[in-house]
Each structure stands twice: as structure tokens, then as C-alpha cells.
Amino acid sequence: MPDLLSKKYRDQLVTWIGRPCHFQLVYKISRDGCSAPTFHQKCDGQGATVTVLYNTNNTEYGGYLSQSWNSNCAYINDPNAFLFRLQYNGSSNPLKFPVTGTGNAGYGHSNYGPTFGGGHDIYTFSGTVSPSGKAFSLNGGLINLGHSYNLNGQNVNTIANNSLQVTDLVVYKVIDGPGQTVPDLDKPWREHDGWTNETMQALKESLLDYKPMTETNVTAANILLIGQxxxxxxxxxxxxxxxxxxxxxxxxxxxxxEHSVTTMFNPLVPFTPDTLGYIKDPNLKDKIHCVAFVIDGSTVDVMSDKVQKRMKDLQVRMxxxxxxxxxxxxxxDKICPDVNDDVKNTFTSTAVCDAVEKVAEIMGLPRAxxxxxxxxxxxxxxxxxxxILLMQALQRCLDFADDYMDEQLDKMAAEGKNVQSKD
Ligand SMILES: Nc1nc2c(ncn2[C@@H]2O[C@H](COP(=O)(O)OP(=O)(O)OP(=O)(O)O)[C@@H](O)[C@H]2O)c(=O)[nH]1
Ligand SMILES: [Mg+2]
Structure with missing residues (x-):
């Protein structure tokens, strides 16, 4: 699951904080429950934190404190504190609002969630708030926004839609030094040719023109599809x-x-000399040139040992x-909502990247x-x-088939066999 806080906004916050640092999620109401005791249990004494509210208008705003949260009914003195807006109504629109009343930068109270400013500027919630559907109607208030922070001409509407209706509220611990584990979601995990109509046409033509790159009577590549x-x-x-x-x-x-409708390719039905179309001494053109295991990405995590073993056994023979x-x-589309929205997100999706890695490991194949x-x-x-995605996969498969045919021809030549078919 990609983190709510995008790479772009992380970078923005680091710039505002003004020193190399990275973020570690410590409290998230959609995961941990929206409860003041839980917030304090997870966040008190943690040092610098960033609190981000994700409201139902697709606005992201919150506050930074360089000092720890506490449960002592005590104001937090912090000259480095600031409030911020990252996104407004779905559009990226970052603004920083520096603290003016440094003595009242934050307020620690055992029965309050994250609270900023005297008055308070941002008072998120008290006690426990139950979710209604996918949102939380936080029971705090924003009426004093601007009391201890300089809003630079903005107001409660342009910062927060004057709304405490949120899909999530997350507190990140700020850790010194650059992070290593934050994936760059904007950078694809695999190179690809792009998603334009031209790319699609080019792939289509290349596949239509496909001929095995061998000087023989082999006119097509045979690809065996195997899978559950x-x-x-x-x-x-x-x-x-x-x-x-x-x-x-x-x-x-x-x-x-329940039973396969394509028994032709099903490993449960062994291929024997009695099978229709069995060729005893196949020519290169009759052989399989590449095997494609078809694996349901949405069940990778629950693939049984039995299935894994069956595939391993087949692999040994291959x-x-x-x-x-x-x-x-x-x-x-079933493992990543972003891909379900748009297949373009395939190579930036961490869920897909993880699934690819996992399958490569199970199958003992290179990730590529x-x-x-x-x-x-x-x-x-x-x-x-x-x-494009489908044709790219097919194209890769054909490249491997070509390599195989080349190797086979070299081998046959070395053995002095005639590569041309008898018919
Ligand atoms: N969401 C989604 N569904 C898919 C995808 N590929 C296949 N399906 C669905 O999965 C089900 C099984 O797909 P099939 O293509 O029949 O699977 P198969 O491997 O041929 O199965 P057998 O012939 O029974 O061995 C069908 O309901 C498909 O519509 C996919 O990429 N995304
Ligand atoms: Mg089928």
C-alpha cells in the first residue's frame, strides 16, 4: 500500500524543516483508531513530528513540531514550529505558516489528539472518535486558526475547507538524515516504452511482422501457456x-x-504419445520455444506449497x-487500486513491484x-x-523464443543434424 504522503510532499516538508531528515509513520487513525490515549502512547516523547490531516475535500494540511508531544496539560514552546497546507481540493498547493506565539506552539493533554496553538489553532479531537464509513468527523475545532501562527493572508477555508471531516490523520516521527527506504513513487521500477498510441501501433506492427530470426522453415514461435x-x-x-x-x-x-476449460495446456493432463498431434521426433518448428507460466497476481501471497511444487517439477524438466x-x-488490477484506475501506473505501483519480486523468488527466475x-x-x-502491456509481455516472450531457437540451431549444427524439416 503506497504511503498517503507522496514523495513530492515529503520533499516539501523536508525543505521547510530545513535539514536532511525523513519520516517514519507512528500513528494513523485509520489503522490505530482515533483515540487520544493511543495518540499519546505512540507519539509522546518521540521528538520532532509532522501531523497531516487528509480531509474529505482532498485537502492535506497539518503542523510540524520540533519538540515532543506530552500528556501533561502543558503548552509546548517551539520557535521552529509551523503549520502548513500541502494540497487544496486535490491540487498541489503547498504553503507554510510560521509560528508567532512560540510559547503556545503545541498543547499536550492526555485527552486531546494533536493540538496546535493557543486557543487553539488546530484542535483535532478529544477522547475517541469512531469512523463513519471511510471518514472520521473529528470533534475538535479550527475556529482560532491564526491565533499563534501567521496565516499569510490565508484563512480556515483556504487552508482546511473549514472541515475536520477526514479520511485519515497521520503522525510521522521526523528522523535526522536522509531516508533510504522511501520508495520514489514517481520513478518507475522498470523501464518501459511509454503509453502512447504510437507505442501501441509500433508494438502491433512489430508483432505482426514477427518471424523467427532463423534461416529455417520455422515460421512461428510456439509458446506454451501453463498455469493454475x-x-x-x-x-x-x-x-x-x-x-x-x-x-x-x-x-x-x-x-x-471448477474444472479447467482449457485442458489442452493444463499440466494436469500429461502429454503422452497417445495424445492427438504427438510427434515422436519433433523438428525445431514443432517444439515449444518458450514457456509462459500464467500466475494470478492477486493470489501470489496465498499460493499453496502444492502448486509451487508442481511448477518446480515442471521447471526441472524445462x-x-x-x-x-x-x-x-x-x-x-486486483492487487493495486491505482492500476485498476489506470494501467499506466503498473511500473510505479509498489504493490505490483512487490508481487513481481515475490514471484521471481518463488520461481527462481530473474525479475526481468x-x-x-x-x-x-x-x-x-x-x-x-x-x-501495450499485453503486447510488451508477448514481445519479451518472443525474444526469449528467438534466443532458444538460435541456441538449438547451433547445437544441431554442432551435432551435424539437418535443420530443415523432412516435409
Ligand atoms: N480482473 C481481472 N480478471 C481477470 C484477468 N485475467 C483473467 N481474469 C478473470 O479470471 C477468470 C479466469 O480466467 P481464465 O482466462 O478463464 O483462466 P484460465 O487460466 O484460462 O483458466 P482455466 O481454463 O479454467 O484453467 C475469468 O473470470 C477472467 O475474466 C485480469 O487480468 N484481471
Ligand atoms: Mg482457460
Missing amino acids: IGAGKSSFFNSVNSIFRGKITSKACSGSF NHRGLPQVVFLTKL HVLPVKNYESETKLKTTVD
Whole structure:
């Protein structure tokens, strides 16, 4: 789950605080409950803190104290304190409001939540506040905003929408020195080609033009899709098919069935000499050139040992033949709300990054072999971004298939075999 406080606003706060520092979340009402005793238990004596209120108007504001919170019914003297606004009605709009009444910068009281200023400027809540739905109606007040802080012409409406209706209130401990663990959410965790229509067209053309880069009669790459029931094999096939048909199609039956509807690729049905289409001594063109494990990204955390073992067993046989393997990690939309909103967020999503890492570890494959995708499932229209993600995955798979064919040809040449088929 990405942190509520974006990288941009963290950087802004660090600039205002005026020394290298980073933030550690210590109290969050949506997680810990909105209760004054809990706030004090977690925040008293912690040194410098930043308190941020996230109100239901998409406004983010709060205050910084360089001194510790206390429960002593005592004002906190702090010449370095300031209040701030980071965002207003969904737009980035950072402003700093320096303390004027330094002796009353904060107020510590066992039955009060975070409280700033004499009077008080920001009095968040007292006692315990229960959530109603996803929001908390904090029972404090903002009527004296401007009492101990210089609002530089702003007022309670332009700073806080005059609203204590919040989705969250978070207190961060300020720790000296630059942080290492704060992920840069603006920087993608994997390079990608962008999300434009041109990128989509270029990928489409390159895939349409695809021919194995070998001087043989091999005209296509054979990719084996393997995966658990419901992992999204048929959906992947259908999605790719849809892209090239220019509309959503459903050639391979997909859906939630207890038993697989695509037994053809199902490892539960072993491939034997009796299987229709079995070729005893296959030519390169008849072989599998790349294996794609299709794994449901939303169930990575609960993948059973049995399934892991089954895949490992298959991998042993594939490794034996030097077969390249990739993972199509499906259902990204289910693991990250940002990706559900827009597939463009795939490579900046920490949830997707984590899932990719986890799968790479389970499968013993390099991370670059794990290819996140989102299949078409309920859509009625194609989307450029979804197309790009799917085609990129397919393209990578074909690159690996090419490498494999090259190696096989070298091997056959070394063994003096004729690569051309008999027919
Ligand atoms: N939200 C979401 N749902 C998906 C995605 N891919 C597949 N699904 C859904 O997951 C269910 C199973 O997908 P299938 O493609 O039928 O899975 P399969 O691997 O072919 O399953 P079997 O043929 O039964 O082995 C279907 O209801 C799909 O609509 C995805 O990327 N996102
Ligand atoms: Mg299927």
C-alpha cells in the first residue's frame, strides 16, 4: 500500500524543516483508531513530528513540531514550529505558516489528539472518535486558526475547507538524515516504452511482422501457456487475439469453472504419445520455444506449497531442455487500486513491484522474466495502455523464443543434424 504522503510532499516538508531528515509513520487513525490515549502512547516523547490531516475535500494540511508531544496539560514552546497546507481540493498547493506565539506552539493533554496553538489553532479531537464509513468527523475545532501562527493572508477555508471531516490523520516521527527506504513513487521500477498510441501501433506492427530470426522453415514461435485453473490463460489468449482483431473477442472459453476449460495446456493432463498431434521426433518448428507460466497476481501471497511444487517439477524438466521461461503475472488490477484506475501506473505501483519480486523468488527466475499484464475481462472496448502491456509481455516472450531457437540451431549444427524439416 503506497504511503498517503507522496514523495513530492515529503520533499516539501523536508525543505521547510530545513535539514536532511525523513519520516517514519507512528500513528494513523485509520489503522490505530482515533483515540487520544493511543495518540499519546505512540507519539509522546518521540521528538520532532509532522501531523497531516487528509480531509474529505482532498485537502492535506497539518503542523510540524520540533519538540515532543506530552500528556501533561502543558503548552509546548517551539520557535521552529509551523503549520502548513500541502494540497487544496486535490491540487498541489503547498504553503507554510510560521509560528508567532512560540510559547503556545503545541498543547499536550492526555485527552486531546494533536493540538496546535493557543486557543487553539488546530484542535483535532478529544477522547475517541469512531469512523463513519471511510471518514472520521473529528470533534475538535479550527475556529482560532491564526491565533499563534501567521496565516499569510490565508484563512480556515483556504487552508482546511473549514472541515475536520477526514479520511485519515497521520503522525510521522521526523528522523535526522536522509531516508533510504522511501520508495520514489514517481520513478518507475522498470523501464518501459511509454503509453502512447504510437507505442501501441509500433508494438502491433512489430508483432505482426514477427518471424523467427532463423534461416529455417520455422515460421512461428510456439509458446506454451501453463498455469493454475483460473489464472487467466484463456483470457490472455483472448486479449491478444482481441488486439489483433481490433475488438474484444473470446475465442478461447474463459470463465470461472471448477474444472479447467482449457485442458489442452493444463499440466494436469500429461502429454503422452497417445495424445492427438504427438510427434515422436519433433523438428525445431514443432517444439515449444518458450514457456509462459500464467500466475494470478492477486493470489501470489496465498499460493499453496502444492502448486509451487508442481511448477518446480515442471521447471526441472524445462531447465533440462534449456527451455526459456517467463511469467505472465495477471490480474494486476486486483492487487493495486491505482492500476485498476489506470494501467499506466503498473511500473510505479509498489504493490505490483512487490508481487513481481515475490514471484521471481518463488520461481527462481530473474525479475526481468516476470511480465505484469492485465487481461481484458469485463471491458467492451480496447484500451491503448492495456494493449501495450499485453503486447510488451508477448514481445519479451518472443525474444526469449528467438534466443532458444538460435541456441538449438547451433547445437544441431554442432551435432551435424539437418535443420530443415523432412516435409
Ligand atoms: N480482473 C481481472 N480478471 C481477470 C484477468 N485475467 C483473467 N481474469 C478473470 O479470471 C477468470 C479466469 O480466467 P481464465 O482466462 O478463464 O483462466 P484460465 O487460466 O484460462 O483458466 P482455466 O481454463 O479454467 O484453467 C475469468 O473470470 C477472467 O475474466 C485480469 O487480468 N484481471
Ligand atoms: Mg482457460
